[in-house]
Amino acid sequence: MxxxxxxxxxxxxxxxxxxxxxxxxxxxxxxxxxxxxxxxxxxxxxxxxxxxxxxxxxxxxxxxxxxxxxxxxxxxxxxxxxxxxxxxxxxxxxxxxxxxxxxxxxxxxxxxxxxxxxxxxxxxxxxxxxxxxxxxxxxxxxxxxxxxxxxxxxxxxxxxxxxxxxxxxxxxxxxxxxxxxxxxxxxxxxxxxxxxxxxxxxxxxxxxxxxxxxxxxxxxxxxEQRCFRDPIVASETTEYQHLVVTRRDERVHLYIDGNLQFSSVDERIYHEMLVHLPMIMARARQRVLILGGGDGLALREVLRYGDVEQVVLVDIDPRMTELASTQADLVRLNEGAFHDARVQALEAAGIGATGNTEIWREANEPFELGERSQARLARVSVLNLDADLFLRNAAGLFDVVLIDFPDPTTVETAKLYSRGFYRNVVAHLAPGATVGVQSTSPFHAREVFLCIGETLRAAGLRILRYHQNVPSFGEWGWHLAWLPGPDEKSMRERLGQIRHLPIETTYVTPELLRASVVFGRDRLATGDIRPNTKMRPVILDYHRRAWKSI
The missing domain is CATH 1.20.1250.20 (MFS general substrate transporter like domains)
Structure with missing residues (x-):
């Protein structure tokens, strides 16, 4: 019973x-x-x-x-x-x-x-x-x-x-x-x-x-080891992604969800191209915002400029920034860029429900909330939260914004290439500010590359496309964007007048930067390319069609 x-x-x-x-x-x-x-x-x-x-x-x-x-x-x-x-x-x-x-x-x-x-x-x-x-x-x-x-x-x-x-x-x-x-x-x-x-x-x-x-x-x-050519030295699944670091001799690779993010053989080409054109074309560069870039390599390049006073790096994954600040190979590559920054995970309330709280850090000093102080060393804040959430809640304007996200392969990453996201970026631009955007391959993924440019335009920005060969990936592209004012011709003329760079570089030269804005015949013809929006993420379809054809 x-x-x-x-x-x-x-x-x-x-x-x-x-x-x-x-x-x-x-x-x-x-x-x-x-x-x-x-x-x-x-x-x-x-x-x-x-x-x-x-x-x-x-x-x-x-x-x-x-x-x-x-x-x-x-x-x-x-x-x-x-x-x-x-x-x-x-x-x-x-x-x-x-x-x-x-x-x-x-x-x-x-x-x-x-x-x-x-x-x-x-x-x-x-x-x-x-x-x-x-x-x-x-x-x-x-x-x-x-x-x-x-x-x-x-x-x-x-x-x-x-x-x-x-x-x-x-x-x-x-x-x-x-x-x-x-x-x-x-x-x-x-x-x-x-x-x-x-x-x-x-x-x-x-x-x-x-x-x-x-x-x-x-x-x-x-x-897992059989999936990679070089020995794995670090592997971790986080809340957001699967991270793998491999090394053979001096060659180091970082993979996210199986996709190569950088190779130490040529990562300086990529990061110098991403960082230095926006930095030298900006009216000022005291305040720099890096969205993504949790490996610290873009931060490394930004910190070469002596007139940078504040850097805010926003990466959603705390394990990525922790790995970049502790794993020996990544620390060597980013030259200890995180060693003068304290990583702290903040939710929306951490940057202020009203958008009025700013977070500052003096090098080698503890974090504090308060007014900006006069200092000669760059203050570096590393915030582990969604970049879109940060832009919608944080206060303050920036002279340079560097956007270094993975390619738009998911709904979550596609929103970071949307018109709404770029409009939030515009709200944080100081007069004369510039934006540098990682924009995938203009050769292998031409529609994606053009879509990013059209989306920046739809958000109210003017753009200048540029590209360079990165051997690990092939031809790669970026966008320089700025608020309405100078037109593209004026920016090209300014770039043509640059005869030396204010910092030492490994790869980039003024001549190379001038050449990078030149594309082949009809490569920039947009045709019926649509801007990407959060409600209609067309960039996902462009990306799927591009890489499946290879």
């Missing part, structure tokens, strides 16, 4: 756990797809959509099950636990050793979706004997499913994603599924026909998952 009396509660709790696990499986495979493809915004949408469709298929397939429903539910739970727990390891292995990992990833998403889709209607049918009516049955099961989904979303976003690797997340989920099946076997023992088979399968499944859990870190290290 005790089994029948409390069976509804056990099933409801099972539905809660299944709802949480199902959603986390969707997120895990979606994030894994992003990491493997290189933060392609499509992957998480496709994976989740495919799993949702497969759940519909599963709900239809369960109609063929007519007898031994508890046995069937427990068997499905065991298969889901084993297949889901090993899914990430299998997909990653396929990515490393074969060219067909997408097939396995989509196949795993489909299989898990079918199994999850079979669970819910099966539980509803089993729960009929414990419910007073159909409406009560449906509300009990579906409420616990939706509540579990919410719990799973919170658990994934705030606990699992930043504390466990994708390998371990999947294995933990698998163990939870198998554990749930084991509890069901014990509780519904008198109602189960295939007790020995299900018990043996549960025991074997948990042994397999524990064995892989014990080897998870070495396996991931082996798989």
């Amino acid at each position: 005790s089994v029948r009396r409390h069976g509804g509660r056990v099933l409801a709790l099972s539905m809660f756990v299944m709802g949480a696990c199902g959603l986390i499986y969707e997120y895990t495979l979606g994030v894994l797809g992003n990491h493997l493809v290189g933060t392609s915004h499509e992957q998480i949408f496709v994976v989740i959509g495919l799993m949702m469709f497969s759940m519909g298929v599963g709900s239809a397939l369960q109609r063929a099950l007519h007898v031994d429903l508890i046995d069937r539910w427990l068997a499905i739970e065991l298969v889901l636990g084993l297949a889901g727990g090993l899914s990430v390891i299998g997909i990653y292995a396929a990515f490393v050793y074969t060219a067909s990992y997408r097939l396995l990833m989509y196949g795993a998403a489909s299989l898990l979706g079918v199994l999850i889709g079979m669970e819910i209607p099966l539980l509803i049918r089993i729960n009929q004997r414990y419910s007073s009516s159909l409406s009560a049955n449906l509300s009990d099961v579906l409420f616990m499913d939706y509540a579990g989904s919410l719990a799973g979303a919170m658990l994934f976003a705030y606990v699992l994603l930043t504390r466990f690797t994708m390998f371990r997340i999947a294995l933990v989920l698998g163990m939870v599924n198998v554990g749930l099946a084991a509890i069901g076997i014990a509780y519904f023992w008198p109602l189960i026909r295939r007790r020995r088979l299900l018990s043996t399968a549960a025991g074997a499944s948990i042994v397999v998952l524990i064995a892989f859990m014990a080897r998870a870190d070495p396996l991931m290290a082996t798989f």
